[in-house]
Amino acid sequence: MTDKTILVAGTYDTKADELGFLVSCIEDQGGRVLTMDVSVLGDPSGPVDISKHEVAEAGGSSIQTAIDSGDENVAMQIMGRGAAAKAAELCAAGRVDGAIVLGGSMGTDLALDLLGALPLGIPKYVVSTIAFSPLLPPERLPADVQMILWAGGLYGLNSVCRASLAQAAGAVLGAARAAQPPQRDKPLIGMTSLGKTALRYMVPLKPALEARGYEVAVFHATGMGGRAFENLAQEGAFACVFDFCTQELGNHVFGSMVSAGGSRLTGAGMAGVPQLVAPGCYDLVDVIGWQPADPRFDGLPSHAHNRLITSYVLDDEGRRKVARAHSEQLAKATGPTAVLLPRGGCGEWDRPGEPLHDAAGLAAFCDELVATCPDNVTLHDLKCHINDNAFAEAALRVFDAWRDAGHVPA
Known part of the structure; x- marks a missing residue:
């Protein structure tokens, strides 16, 4: 079975343990991972493949601009635009076979931008504390997005949220392995x-x-x-x-x-x-x-x-x-x-x-x-x-x- 590469995005300054567990679950199953940090104020506790500075710059801005805005909504929209642009670039280059984003309401808002930039047929998952919520407007939902409720995961790891994260890891990697891109042999x-x-x-x-x-x-x-x-x-x-x-x-x-x-x-x-x-x-x-x-x-x-x-x-x-x-x-x-x-x-x-x-x-x-x-x-x-x-x-x-x-x- 050919290994697949999954983009794992989130705020690595505040959710490093949870994201690290998700990454390890994917790697333990033989998958490869690219990590993307979309945090603003803090820094990740370990190395990431795509830094928050790269993300902000991909959206035509900078981390300093996001910080100077003094508005968390404005800052995360800067990161959302950058994350979407960077994800689309990685997908077009054939560097990722699927994507998964972890977050609460802020992270989910950004996730809809990131995953919406990926074409239909690329596995796209959100592990969210507001999965299936009426807060999510239908027009922002990518047509083939999959959602998993991040139960018990608002702060820190525990047996409840580990169960959700482990299933999410298996789901996105399994989907990437099983995916059959649409054929274009006929109009x-x-x-x-x-x-x-x-x-x-x-x-x-x-x-x-x-x-x-x-x-x-x-x-x-x-x-x-x-x-x-x-x-x-x-x-x-x-x-x-x-x-x-x-x-x-x-x-x-x-x-x-x-x-x-x-x-x-x-x-x-x-x-x-x-x-x-x-x-x-x-x-x-x-x-x-x-x-x-x-x-x-x-x-x-x-x-x-x-x-x-x-x-x-x-x-x-x-x-x-x-x-x-x-x-x-x-x-x-x-x-x-x-x-x-x-x-x-x-x-x-x-x-x-x-x-x-x-x-x-x-x-x-x-x-x-x-x-x-x-x-x-x-x-x-x-x-x-x-x-x-x-x-x-x-x-x-x-x-x-x-x-x-x-x-x-x-």
């Missing part, structure tokens, strides 16, 4: 959807695109799935995207924690990646089902999908607001952009006779989108439902035309 198509109950276009589209020589990755648009999709789109990993479930944008507009962040529906467009877009399940806003209902949704129909997610059905004005948000995001696109607008409905429950069918609400959304559609977008008004074969066929016609024109690699 990759990114697609968004929900489960086949609500949206089924991927069933005919995936084999049709594969028959044309493409690989297809379908992302579950429930917050973190959209984050992963946007991350890869921004990196230019996709030859084209079929972004047919934009519900996360509505979630963001209405303040739901089930969000992919404010950049949703911009990654592909701003990277110049050809994008086909359709408003799958635009009419629903998902919220955390086990929390008290937000008064803003009073009077709206709702459906408890399970104990975790409750969906609210938007009224006409809410749908118009979501339509305008689509237009605002799509106006930022620099590459070929087409919107497929299925007038027959945008979710399986929005058909005549189904419980969420609302012809007037659908018309309100469609009319607002048509009225506000930016000039850089080609609009295809379709007389079908999003789950009809006619919709998939229309999408393939646009895609084939783009491929024939050279916009999408063959």
Whole structure:
């Protein structure tokens, strides 16, 4: 088994014992380690591979500037920028195969910067006293980050925190050894959807695109799935995207924690990646089902999908607001952009006779989108439902035309 190198970052002035234990666990399993100190005021008790001075300088600043700020928040943001830049540099040079960061709230704040700078597929772990906390905004979470609660580890080593640290060491090293970087032997198509109950276009589209020589990755648009999709789109990993479930944008507009962040529906467009877009399940806003209902949704129909997610059905004005948000995001696109607008409905429950069918609400959304559609977008008004074969066929016609024109690699 080829040894892997893990980047172990933290404040080596105050957490030297805990970080040292983590390092020893990785090395005892045959792994290699690069250590990165992100402390500000103190100095590590032993040598580190990447000093706090190197980290601050990588972020375009210095330790003295961080100290002189007199503000711990400002200082740690300096270190966060530097840690992210240094980690990205190490990864690009092939010097690290995974990364793990240890910290409380300060260290976790920095960890999100550092790990967010690493590409999808590189194992990235946070051992944190605030793991899984609502303090962590979804838009800052790297799409494939793994979190381990640092139980009993606020100050000093003990048997409880050793158990957490030992498991974390095994997890990151095992992940690095088992990782299979994405292959790029075929052009990759990114697609968004929900489960086949609500949206089924991927069933005919995936084999049709594969028959044309493409690989297809379908992302579950429930917050973190959209984050992963946007991350890869921004990196230019996709030859084209079929972004047919934009519900996360509505979630963001209405303040739901089930969000992919404010950049949703911009990654592909701003990277110049050809994008086909359709408003799958635009009419629903998902919220955390086990929390008290937000008064803003009073009077709206709702459906408890399970104990975790409750969906609210938007009224006409809410749908118009979501339509305008689509237009605002799509106006930022620099590459070929087409919107497929299925007038027959945008979710399986929005058909005549189904419980969420609302012809007037659908018309309100469609009319607002048509009225506000930016000039850089080609609009295809379709007389079908999003789950009809006619919709998939229309999408393939646009895609084939783009491929024939050279916009999408063959």
